[in-house]
Amino acid sequence: MAKILAKVSEKDVTSAIVDTFYSMLREYTESDVIIVGAGPSGLTAAKELAKAGKKVLVIERNNYLGGGFWIGGFLMNKITVRAPAQEVLEELGVPYEEYTEGLYVADGPHACSKLIGAACDAGVKFLNMTSFDDVVIRDGKVAGVVVNWTPVQALPRQITCVDPIALESKIVIDATGHDAFVAKKLEEKGLLKTRGHGSMWVEESEDAVINHTSEVYPGLIVTGMAVSTVFGLPRMGPTFGGMLLSGKRAAEVALEKLKELE
């Protein structure tokens, strides 16, 4: 019986993984932009920046990319966006329907996988199963991140004395959701004061997130729900338009900053 798949040895498989991963890692020890968090805002920012020709690395602590974009509220896998964010779904080629005027619904798995695919197609590189540990600060500016394998955090300290590594970039984007891990790390160092997100509900919180997506410390831009935490904005409901548009805004801000640095 003829073989279906080409014959390769075990060591060839291992070498392929090791060689390509490490050459990518080596190349991305320095990037234009490092984005921490691969949820909808981080992925959108990454895709836009890579499309603009920038070298972009995304750090994601989970194995899977996409954050909460796979499902909507109450574990139901329909995602909703409010106008004009359906235009982003359109750009991604995600089918959607108008549920009521200005409110659009799409399948979470379709939307999320298309967004991940678009980021990959644009040239974004990912380090998944990699956790943000610290920031690199140089000349009063965020100049990169310190990361480690996610499993290291989950094991007892006495058997995991694994030092992290540093990756440099001109800009870092905090897309870590309500945790705002990067901004909080700056707060620990006394460099920034986050406000903590509010619990009061207002419909306009998505607009507020987009409007406040900005550079909050030299070299650090916040996007998505991290914006709520840094600025003390009200919580949002399970709609994703604000996340997608905040990601776009973060990319615009990053491009402006990169231009200033040229």
Added chain:
Amino acid sequence: MKIYVEDSFWDSFLFFEGIRKFFRFSVEFNPYKFKDPYFLAYIRVRNPNKREFYEPFPVEVENEKRGLIKGVIYDGVELLRYFSRDVDISEPTVLITNRLIATFGEDGRYHLRMIVIGPAAIISLKGILYAPAKPLQYYMMHSFGFDEKIDVKVDKVLKMLLLQFYAYFKHEEIFCESEECMLHNCHTTEEIKKVKGLCERHRKMFGDSVNLRGLS
């Protein structure tokens, strides 16, 4: 009575005529603009459980200048303090704003408000929509991401609030226990619906000052 309307929505403010007809005395309308974007950014409510003010980020001041304030909540007491110092308040003076305002309560939490009353008053049109508690159905639909219509007659509530401030300013009269009286302190949209006019006592006090026709 002097009523200032924040200039950002002066052109789209729909209630000039209704308010003029409601009061039997003269009402003067003027546009108002807050002149200090830094201060507005400074007095934002950041955390519902803490009354703390922070040095604003540059983008917050910039957004104030550009009017990009959707979703922003302001400390109503500080906003009123600023307004009261900025205008002549020797006669009843009210600012109608489209900003969301909240006050820090004795329960250690901020609460959205329709009105903040002091030597002058600030009424929030958005507060009229968002501050009163809604029926359970509204919150359930919201939790699933649906925009449920808010069932509030804004013009009616606006008249109620203006009269409440007038009653306080002229007679230091604070709220009425009668659920049907315009001076009742309503906390829910259902309570607002029960308001029909003035109770007997307040009709004697304010019957000559207001025209209750068409209040519903």
